[in-house]
Every structure is written in C-alpha cells, then in structure tokens.
Amino acid sequence: MTDLLAALLLGIIEGITEFLPISSTGHLLIAERWLGHRSDLFNISIQAGAILAVVLIYRHRLWQLLHAFLRPITTEQVFGQQPRDYAYKLMAAFGTTAVLGVVVKKMGFELPDTVAPIAWALVLGGFWMIAAEHFAAKHAAAIGERSTVTWTVAILVGVAQVAAGVFPGTSRSAATIFVALLAGTTCRAAATEFAFLVGIPTMFAATAYEVWDIAGTPEAAHEDWTQLAVAFVASAVTAFVAVKWLLHYIQRHRFTVFAIYRFVLGGALLLLVPGEG
Template structure:
C-alpha cells in the first residue's frame, strides 16, 4: 500500500469517526497498527481538517450567535458554551501537563469501545423515560465539559458520545439539541487542543521530515468526509437513536479483543 493511499485512508477515517459516537482516536490508533504509525503532527493536522468541517456545517448558527448578542437567550447559550469549554480547559490542561499520553496498544481502546457502547445503550433507555427538553442548563454545560476530559483521558471513549449522553442524562432529553450543543462546544475545544498540541510538537520536534503532500491530502480527505458525515448525522438523529453506533462499538471492541493478542 502506498504512503499516499494510507494517508488518504487515515484522513477518511478521521473525517468519518471524529463526530460519530464511535471514537476517532480509537479508530486511528487501531488503523495505524496496520497502516503504519504517523507523526503527532499528522494526527493534529487531520483533526484540524475535521474541525474545519464542523465549523463550515455550523457556520450560519455560529454567525447568528456572534451577531445577536442583544438576545438574552443567545447570550445565555454562548455563556454555557464558554462554561463547558472552560471546565474542559481547567480540568484537562493539568492532565496534559502531567505528561499523560495515549496508550500504544489496542487492548485498552477495545475495552473502552465495549464499555462505551454499553453506556450508550443504558443512557438511551434512561433518557427516553424522561420528559423531552431542548433546554441547555448550567448543569448540562458543566457536565459536558467534564465528559470531554474523560473522553480525552480514555481513548476509545469518544468525546462526542461521552458529552452527548451526559447532556441527555443531565436534562437535555432532546437528542438533536444535545448533539448540537456538544458539537458547538467541540469547536473551541478542539481548536484549542489542536493548537496546543501543534505548538508543543513544533517546539519539541520542529516540522522537518514530514511528507507535506501526504499530509495535505489527508487534511482535505478529513475535511470533506467530516462535512458530509456531520450533515448526515444531524438529519439521522432527528428520526433515529444512537443504538446502532453502540452496537457497532461493542462488536468492534469484542472482535479486537478476540483477534488480537493481549496487549497487541
């Protein structure tokens, strides 16, 4: 397999999995076991492609939030996005500074995929019994911020899954409203995380030795694929639950544990 094709494939995987509740980090770790490990810079840049995609999807919503600051409901929503981001930053940054790193084995990722799938099925059932509400409360905002930290510490958890289902359990029973809030919170969160990781990488290792053509192709692949997937997902959740994604996680995690040697 050529290096360009494997780079494109990794970009496609990032674009497909970043915003689906199936864990992009977990899928990239698994894929790179077969396609070959890539640099931290590569992983940062293709994630930036996914961030660009979701920013374009929500461009009208973002513009409306930014230009209607006199509307109290608008301000309230923005403050809650800022609160969720602040919680993630204040709790997550010390974890990062403490030297936490992603595991290099698939086993913990597979375990997190299974446990996350079970959690999603339980959360769907619990949330379905509660009155449906599209309101984002301060409790929801704080718990979404904490959920993003948990997802960052345990690869395979999925940032979107952890945060969306936390929002649904904390009071936002409306699946579409919870998903939109989590995605909007994810824009500053992921920009900040990617920017910090990029600065850290450049200061420590520089940018030499990178295959920029392959990196550019992977960035475009992640952006285009991410845009299509997010647009599809926003329509899908209006009529369907997240249960199929939970089942996929459980099946994939079990297959990895069965097919790979311990710690493989």
C-alpha cells in the first residue's frame, strides 16, 4: 500500500469516527498499526479537517452568534436563550478545555500506543453510554425537555472534552453529549449542537498549538504535506456526510447501536491482540 493511499484511508477513518460516539482517537491509534505511524501534527490536522465540516454545517448558527455581538438588541434566540448568552457559554466551555488541556500537556501526558487500553475503553465506554442513555431519559421524563444550556452544562462539557482526550477510546462526542444531557440540557438536538460547536475552537486551537510547537523543527521539515493535505480533505468530506447522517439519526433513535459497536470492536481487539498492555 502506498503512503498516499494510507494517508487517504486515515483521513476517511478520522472523518467517519470524529463525531460518531465510537472514538476517533482510538480508531486512529489502531489503524496506524497497519497503515503506519503518523506525526502528532498529521493527526491533529486531520481532526481539524473534520471540524471544518462542522463549521460548514453550522455556518448559519455561527454567523448568528457572531452577529449577536454586532447588534445590541435582538429578538432571535438559540434554543430558548439569547445568542450572546449562548456564545458566552461556548466560550466558557472552550476556556475550561483550554486551561485543563494545558495542565494535562504540562504534566507530560502521552496517548498509549498499545491496543489493550483502547479496547477496554471502547468496551467500558459502551456500558457507560447505555447507562447514561438510561439516566438521561429518566432525567428528561422527570424535568421535561429543556434545550437551554446552563453555565454548569457549559463547564462540564469543557471538562468532558479533556477527559475524552486523556482516555482514548472514550469518544469526545459521546462524553460531551451525554454530560450535557445528564446535566440538564435534556433536548438531544440542543445537547448535540452545543457539544459540536465547542469542538470547533477546541480542535482549531489544538492544531494551531501543534503547528506553533513544531514550527522550524526537523519534524516540520520532514512532514509530507501532500499526504497531510489529502488526509485533511478526505477527513473534511467524510465528516460532513457523517455529521449530517448523525443529526438525522438521533432525532428518532437512541445511541444503543454505537454501544453495541463498541462492545464488538473492543472485544475483538482483546481477542485478536492478546497480551498487549
């Protein structure tokens, strides 16, 4: 297999898995065992490609939020709240992620390069998703459907993003969506949109940080920018399709199918790659 084809496949895998609750980081770490290890810049950049797809999907919402700061008075609302208030909560979630992310980075945390931790995270994450779905449904039945994002939800979503990054296999989208649902934003559409919008500045900031960190280093000089560009475009295109599908799917279905997928994949990895810890 050529390096360019391998990069294309990695971009497709990233685009499909970044926003589905099945862990893109876990899938990439596993895929790299057969397709070749890539630099941190490569992995972060193709994640940014997936985020670009979300920017395109939510471009009207993003313009609405930006416009809210240009107009002192507006009657428009975002899930029952003023756009400016909603934007401030997005900032709070991103700020929480940024601060905790820097702390984790300074602690020298590195993602595991063995399969076993990822496999266990996939399996345990499946159980967590089923439990979270159950309690989120009970919570929604008790208090009714609420689409408003509170400050508590915003902070917890920020924390969840960092936790998902620390434990590959957890899934950032699953962690943030279910945290929002359990913390009080019981409307699935509202919880999902907030989780995805927070991911935009988070992943773009992570990409900028990595670029700044390696600028002028031998790693940057040896980066294959053609392969990175191919993977970036592939990630953006497939993520656009995946997110569009997911937004339609969750309107009428639960996340159970993703939990089952995690059980199957995690179990298969533990059986096929035994003894790797």
